[in-house]
Amino acid sequence: NAGVMQNPRHLVRRRGQEARLRCSPMKGHSHVYWYRQLPEEGLKFMVYLQKENIIDESGMPKERFSAEFPKEGPSILRIQQVVRGDSAAYFCASSPGGTFYGYTFGSGTRLTVV
């Protein structure tokens, strides 16, 4: 039973390029969350999605960032025109929904903008 799969593990982008981060939730999990972790800091909520729906994007910057969770395929976090400040670890988590469930996190994608 594979866990939450994120790819790529490491991603290097030049300023101004686009970054695409992928997340496949655990089997049976229909809820996906994206968090960002800056070096030596905690996890900050970005967006919560269910299949084909964005439930809560209150933590996501209004510009350059977007997320989707299509009917088929992984969830995608897209960052357009990356800047140095976007360098961070981006973690995806999934849950089966319902109440009182902790997340299962993936291993993260470490984005470096040069």
Added chain:
Amino acid sequence: GENVEQHPSTLSVQEGDSAVIKCTYSDSASNYFPWYKQELGKGPQLIIDIRSNVGEKKDQRIAVTLNKTAKHFSLHITETQPEDSAVYFCAASKANYGQNFVFGPGTRLSVLP
């Protein structure tokens, strides 16, 4: 919105000693409190959680206590081992159908052999 504070930021203990990490939260409506362990280069891993209708929960060497009135909860690790060395995060949420966790800033625990 919810705000979670966590102390201490770093903690060093001798192998075999106990470690205690404390968190406070601001939103009295929060009712679910998980703890995560993050090892270097890995994603956070859920180690224990507690609901607001429970005061204490234990799982082998790990226990969590919750004081709803004071709005604080603590992680207790007994008989610490070197493999317990990691960053620990507390979190709080209002459990509903799908939930967003607010995480504390983390505690770096070092267990010295």
